[in-house]
Amino acid sequence: MIPPVLTSVYFQVARTHLVVPCMNSDRVYIVEVGKSDMKLVKTIDPEVLRHYDISCPYAVHVLPLKGAPVHIATMGDNCGHGK
Numbered sequence: 001m002i003p004p005v006l007t008s009v010y011f012q013v014a015r016t017h018l019v020v021p022c023m024n025s026d027r028v029y030i031v032e033v034g035k036s037d038m039k040l041v042k043t044i045d046p047e048v049l050r051h052y053d054i055s056c057p058y059a060v061h062v063l064p065l066k067g068a069p070v071h072i073a074t075m076g077d078n079c080g081h082g083k
Contacts, residue, residue, distance in 0.1 A: 016033060023056050025046065026050075
């Protein structure tokens with residue numbers, strides 16, 4: 001177990017991007033966040049989600065480790081059925 005004093009130092013990772021899922025449009029936006037501004041870096045279009053038979057992205061999960069994969073949870077398929 002990591003001592004509480006080292007926890008914040010050990011898991012310190014710079015957060016420079018936000019992953020923003022949009023449930024109504026089935027788009028996912030990647031936004032770069034600076035100290036005083038924000039910039040849209042990438043848009044993942046609904047066609048990409050439809051290719052994998054998913055829709056309605058609603059939550060983003062990331063482990064607090066550098067290089068960890070980003071998981072985006074979805075609620076439905078291409079026909080609007082819940083999964």
